[in-house]
Amino acid sequence: MKKGLTKEVIRRISKDKNEPAWMLEHRLKSFEIFVKEPMPSFGPDLSGLNLDEIIYYAKPGEVKNATSWKKVPADIKRTFEKLGIPQAERKYLAGAGAQYESENVYHRLKEKWSKFGVIFEDMDAAVNLYPELVKKYFMRCVGMHDHKFAALHGAVWSGGTFIYIPEGVNVDQPLQAYFRMNAKSMGQFEHTIIIVGKNSQGNYIEGCSAPKYNSPSLHAGMVEVFVEESARLRYSSVENWSHNTYNLNTKRAIVDKNGTMEWVGGNLGAGVTMLYPCSILRGEGARADHLGIAFANGNQIQDTGSKVIHAAPNTTSKIVMKSLCKNGGKTLYRGMVKILKGAKGASTHTKCDSLILDEKSVADTIPAMDIAENDVSANHEASVGKISEDQLFYCMSRGIGKDEATGMIINGFIEPIIKEMPLEYAVEMNRLIELEMKEAGAVG
């Protein structure tokens, strides 16, 4: 495993994966753009991120051999223990290898739905198994020119999920990458593509909510979603990377006529996070719902938000964000809603609330709206506050201790998002937040 990125590394990735020529070409072109592109002109300080020190690629086998359970940092181990995650799973989540039975779950899920023409595949495998399909969609939603880390991703992506739901299929069972990722190795540059055909429905649950530990300190994944006419997709994820990680993730959906895209997300981990899931509503009557929670503890910076582009008439969007910060953590909600000329009857509503849990922490919101059409409805509500003394006294006057009361008020604050999450996420999310409340927060 080598640090830093060169054309040689890229060629090796492509060769190891046995990729078709077009993909190698795509990687090399992306690399050129990556080298030229400047760092983002907004957002948190990334000067601590040394791009030459990152390991961009390692074969799954190498990772397995390189990371032993013993080397997993103590704080990560402790979190696993507190979460009550079984030993085998802990090792896997920590990147210490170990496969287990979830491989079977994945295969059963995959087989069941393949009868309906649904593809649920590892992204590396999909490139070779479905070259035409992948080529048609790969980085067509987020281009390599989009920003520096999109270009980097285009050059070094590895792993991820490919889902194709053909026309008229309602996949009423959540497709969980959790199982797939347990079967294969996961990387920090994973690429996920989800296509939901006309009148179809899908529900995708990304990864798992337990902390992941990867030795490199950069995560630049990409998610591209295509929601076709009258289709619907819900994408749920909880990201909880280890605290030495820069999480610079790109997630975007294109939504056709009367289609619906729902993003449900929780961000707790990483040192610095920049993540703004985006929905492009390009068909008339398309709809996007963005629901998210961000928690910054200790030195963490959660620079998160959402972006919606209303590019067709009667499109609607709803954004609900809740952020929490504690012990010096910083949360920033960065929103951008654009209503393009011609998107008559578009309507958008944003509600973002921040809860600051102590004097040391900071929360801010930067909501931007860019409206080029008259006949629209656009509104924004934001609140930044603390837990009120009165609320706390009310709880305590019922015999509830201060810490428990605080936890209860916090759980109530995020409840509108939690209730939309898949059950296992909701439970874990609450537990993770409870843990964060007890911990001082990570350093470094």
Added chain:
Amino acid sequence: MFQIKNLKVDVNEKHILQGVSLKIKPGEIHVVMGPNGSGKSTLANAIAGNPKYKTTDGKIALGGEDLTHARPDHRAQKGILLAFQYPKEIPGVSVLNFLQTAHKAICKARKIAPMNPIEFRKALRERLAKFGLDATFMNRSMNEGFSGGEKKKLEMIQLSFLEPKIAIIDEIDSGLDIDALKVIAGGIKFLAYGGRGVLLITHYKRILQYLKPDFIHVMVCGRIVKSGSHKLADELERKGYKNIHHKTSS
């Protein structure tokens, strides 16, 4: 027995209570009446341990135990429970979750076994029904979007659930319709029959006709200026606070 002695309380550096004393025996109903701003809610908050209300002098004791400086949760666990004049909303926290959390905390402190979730749900449903609230209230956020009367009913339900030794009830009867008033009065009587002390703050004689209080105290400017039997309420209604005040303070 519940006792407060010469209680002096400041709010925002202002002396509000100027030395209040009361003794409430188990099963007794005491009523505090008095003009707006005279310090009735201050008394209630100080007894419950609201940190905004600073006790500068005096003593609060329950069953001989000094609780003057105890934390509010500790006081509740010991049996001092307050029904608020203005109950607080807690968004996203359901009535069921809130009450169950309180029930568990209190049982733990009192070293008794809490009801299991199924029993608890059943008990809460029954209690809601008794106070004329639909079972769906269980899943609503605490006090959020509740009507004035519904909030008051929920305060009473909380008191009856959490087994106080002394219940401080602040203006529970304001803004209630006649049926609700009867139900609430029934709840208060039930507390007293069960051997609990009750300190009821009110402006109206109306609720007293259902209760037959043992004592009525008149508070003016942070002091109890007169105490008497339930007949005092009639006198107050005839004469108003001004005259009562003049008579006793001269």
